[in-house]
Amino acid sequence: MSDFPRWKYALVVLVLIFGVIYALPNVFKPSPALQIAPNRGQVVDDALKSKVQGILDQNKLAVTDVQVDLVAQRMLMKFPDAESRDKAADAVRPVLGDGYIVALNLASNVPSWLGAIHAGAMPLGLDLQGGVHFLMEVDQNSVQDKLETTYADDVRSLLRDKNIRYESVARNGRGAGIGIILKSDADRDAASSAIALDHPDLILVNGNNTGDRFVLNATVKPDKLRELAQSTIRQNLTTLRNRVNALGVSEPLIQQQGDNRIVVELAGVQDTAEAKKLLGAVATLQYREGLANPSDPRAQDAQRTGNIPPDANLVLGNHGEPYLVSKKIIVTGDELSDAASGFDQQTGTPKVDVVLNSAGARKMTDFSSAHVGKPMAVVYAERVTDTKVVDGKEVRTARTSERVINYATINSTLGKNFQTTGLASPTEASDLALLLKGGALAAPTDIVEEGVIGASLGADNIQKGVQAVLIGLGLVLLAAAFYYKLFGLVADVALFFNLILLMAVMSLIGVTLTMPGIAGIVLTLGMAIDANVLICERIREELRNGSTPLASIRAGYEKAWATILDANVTHLLAALGLMTMGSGPIRGFGVTLFIGILTSMFTSVTVTHAITALIHGGRKLKTLSV
Template identity: 45%
Template structure:
C-alpha cells in the first residue's frame, strides 16, 4: 500500500478542479458593448426613469441584447459598437441633467454563472485600449493656498481679539504682520498667534513687524495631504462618469497616474481631470463706491472681482462658505427655466449660511466661481506652462429670506456648464492644481492585437511543453500535461475570483508559469527513473520518487516565490502585476504538479495492482 492516496485528498483535488473550471469559464464569453445610465446625484435612478430609458431606445429603432436595471443603474447591452455609440449619443440628448450616460464593456457571462459570483478578469489598458495620463501636482500652489488661508484666519483672529494691525500679507518668505509701534499691541498679537496658531513659527523681525512661517515638517504633511486629496477627488470625478476599472495611484512624491480603460475621448477627460473649480459665497460691499475702489481706493476688508462681462463688483473679503463645505450638488433648471446648480451644505456650512442670511436679509450676496487654468506661453523660444487663477462673479442676488442647508445657484451660461460644475462640486475640489505631463492613447484595435498575441504566446508555450512531455515521458508525460492544464485552469480561476486586472506583463507571468509548472514533474519523473535503474519495483520507485523529489521542488519554488514577493514589494504597476501572477502560478503549480499528478498516478498504478513496468 505504498501508493495509497487518502480519499480526502481525492475529494480536495476534484473539488479544486471543479471550482477552477466554473470560475475560469466567464473568461471565454467575452464582453458586450454596453451603455450605462446612472444618476449624477446621490439619489439612484428609479424604475420609472429606467422605463423611460428603455422607451427612448425602442422608439429610436434599436433592440438591445438585454436591458438590466439594478442598484439604481441601467445597463443596455448591444451586439456591436455602432449601435452602442448611436444609443449613447441618443440618450445623452434625451436624458435629464441629473443622469450620466457612459460607454462600457459588460461581461457576457451567462446568468447562472453570475449567480455563482463568477466574473471574468478585468483587462488592463494595454489589452482593452484607453487613455493613460501622468499628472503632476503643483505643490507650490498648495502651499500658497494654505498661506492665504492663514492670512485670512489671522486677520479674523485679530479682529475678534480687538487687536489693531496695519496689514497681514503673504510675502515670499512667509506671512508678514505689520503692527502699530506699541509693545502692548505686539505682546497681545504674539499671545493670540501662540494660542490659535501654534503650528506656525513666529519670528520678531522688528519692533512693529512679525513673520509667521510654516515649519518644514508641516509643509511635508501639507504636500502629502494635497496629493492624497487630489487622488480622492480624481477618483470621485472618474466614478461620476461611469468609467469601469479606472486605475488612479500615486507615483513619486508629486505625481499621479490615471489609466482609464475603454476611454477614447481624451479632450473631455483632460478637462475633467485638470479642472480645479470651486465656489465661494461672499456678501456684496454696498457701503462703498465701486468706481472709487476701481480708481485705487479699495476699502479695508473688501476686494474687487470681475463679473462674467468683465464689469467690476466690490465684495467683502470674508468668505461665508466655500466649495469644500458642499456635500452634494445637482444640475437642473430653476423656476424661470435657466440653468442652475442645486447645492447641499454640510452642518458647519449650513450653520454659517443660516446665520449670515438671517442677519443680512435685503442685502445682495455674490457667488464667485474660482478656476485654475493652465496656459502655454512662449518665453525665450521655449514653451512654458503657466497656471492662472481665474475668479469671476457668476451671480449676484438679493437675500429675500433666511436659508441654510439647501439652496440653488444660478447665473450659469448653459446646461452643460451647470452639469460640469455640479459634477466638480460633488467630487470635491482639487487641493492643488495638476498639470498633465504625459498622455498616451491606446486604441481598441491595438488592445485586441495585444490580446491575440498574448493568447497565441500562451497557446504556443502550452503546446510545446505538452509535446515535449508526451514524447519524452510518455504516460507520465500525459499525466504531467493534465496537471499543466489543471494549473492553467486554477490560475485563471483565482485571478477571476480576485477580479484582478490582466495586463501584458500578467500574460508574460502566465507563460512563465506554464514553463515552470512542469519542472516539478520533470524532477519527479527523473527520480522515478533513477529508482527503477537502481532495481526498485515500479510501485516503490513511484513512492520514493514523489517523497524524495518533494524537498527539492519545495526549495526551488520557495526561492522563486521570494523573488516574486520582492518584485511586488519594490516594483510599480506592470511589475507588480507580473509578480502577482508569478506568485499565484507557483502556488497552483505546486498543488497540481505534486498532489494532482499523485492522484492520477494512484488511480492508474496504485492500490493492489501488480505493475510490471511504467510508461516512463
C-alpha cells in the same frame, strides 16, 4: 496505491470543478457598449431610451441590447462591433448635448447564473483593454494664495484678541507676503512679538514708516512652502485614488511625476469626458455667514450696480437670484469627514448629509452659538477650466463658479452633523456626496496632457499574449509526452488544469491581467512541469534500484516532495517580494507568479498523483511507461 485516500479524490474533483466554473467567464468576450449618464439636472428614464433609440434608427445603427438602470441612473447599449458603437456615439452626443455624458465602454456578457455566484472575467489592464492617460498639474500658486490668506485672517484675529491697534492686514500680492499696518511703533513691537509666538513659520520684517502708519511685513518661510507643496501633492494623490476607487475602475495607475505633476491612467475608460468629469472636479461646499437674501434691497442693488461691500461676495442662487454672503468661510469641504446623498423626508427633495471633523465642528459650534437668529448660506463652489485656441495653441484659464444652494436662519447652536438641501437633482446630490466623501483636492489640478490608448492596440496585445501562452503550453506538453510517455501525458493533463485553476483564482480575487501578467502565466506553465520532472526521475531511479512499479510510484511522490517544496518556497518568496515591494507592471507579474506557483504545486503533485492512482491502482504491473 491504497495510500491515496478517497477524500483526496473528492478534494481533487471539487477543486477542478471550482476551477472550470470560475475560469469560464473569461470565455465570454465583452461587447462594445455606449454608456449614457445624466449631467446636472437631467435624468435617465424611458423617454430618454426612446429618444436615443430614435437617433440610432435614423442612422441605421443596430443595437444588440439596451439596459436602463433607473436606480443607478445609467443606460447601457451593446453593439455588435466597436465601429458601430463609435458611430452611435458621434450621432447621440450632439443631440443630447451637455445634459448627458456619453461614454464608450465595454459591457460584460457573462451569464447571470455565473454572476449570481460572483464568477466574473478577469479585468484587463490598460495595455490590454485600452483606456485613458492624463498628466495633471497641481496649481501650487493657489496653495500659496490660500496659505497667505489663512495667515492674514489668523493675524487679524490675533491682533483683535490681543487688543493691538492696527489699521489693516492684507496680502501684498502673490508671493509678496502679508502687509500689516499698525497705529504706533509700540503696537508694531507688540504685534511682532505676538505673531512670532503664535506663527513661527512667518518671517517678520519692519517696513518703511509713513506718518502714523507703522508697517510690518510677514512672509512664509521657504521650508514651510516646500513642505506644504509636497503635502498638497500627497493629499491630491489620495483624493484622486479615493474618487477612482469609488467608481470601481480596476487597478488604476495614479502616481506623482516631478514636483507638481500627477500621472493618471484608467484601464477600460475610452471616453476622456467621463474621466475628466471625475478627476478634474474641484467641487465643495462652503458654509458662510449670510448678509442679504434676494428680497433685501442691498442684494438687489449689488446685482444691479455692481457695488458690493468690501467684506461680501455677490453669489447667485439656483435660479439666478442674488445673495450677499460674507467673504470669510466658516467651514469648507476640507473639514468634512463623511457625506451621503438621500432625500429629505419632509420635502422629498435631494439632500446631502455631511459630518464635520473635530476642527470643523468646533468652528461651526463657535459661529452658530454667536449667530443664533441670523442667516447662514451654503455655497456650492466648483472650479471650472475653460479652453480656447489662441494663435493655434490651447490656452486654459481656470475660474471658480459659485452658487447659493441653501440660505436659512440659524435657530440653535449647531454641531458636527448637517443636512444640506437645495440641490437640483438626485444625480447632483450623489455626485457631490461622492466628491465630498472622496475628499476635496488640496489644490486645483489642471489636466495638461491627455490621450486615449485605443482598444485596437489592446486587442493586438491580447492576441499576441494568447499566442505566447498557447505556444509555450504546446511545446511543454509535447516535450513532456515525448520524454516521459504515459507519465508525461498525466503531467500534461495536470498542466492544463493548472492553467484553468490559475485563471479561476485570478478571476475570483479580481487580479487585473496585464502584459506582465501574461508573461507570469507563461513562466508559470514552464516552471510547473519541473515538479513532474523530479517525480518521474525519482520513479525511474527507484525502478533502476529494483523496486516494484507500485513501490516506485509511491517512493517517487514521497521522496520528491521535499525537493519540490524547497524549490517552490524560494520561488514564492521571490514572487512575494515583487508583490509587496513592486508597483504597476512589476506587481502584476509578481501576483500572477505567486498564484501560479500555488496552483502548480497542487496540480503537479496532488492531481497527477490522483490520476496515476486511478490508472495503476489495483493492477499487477511489470513495468511503467515513464
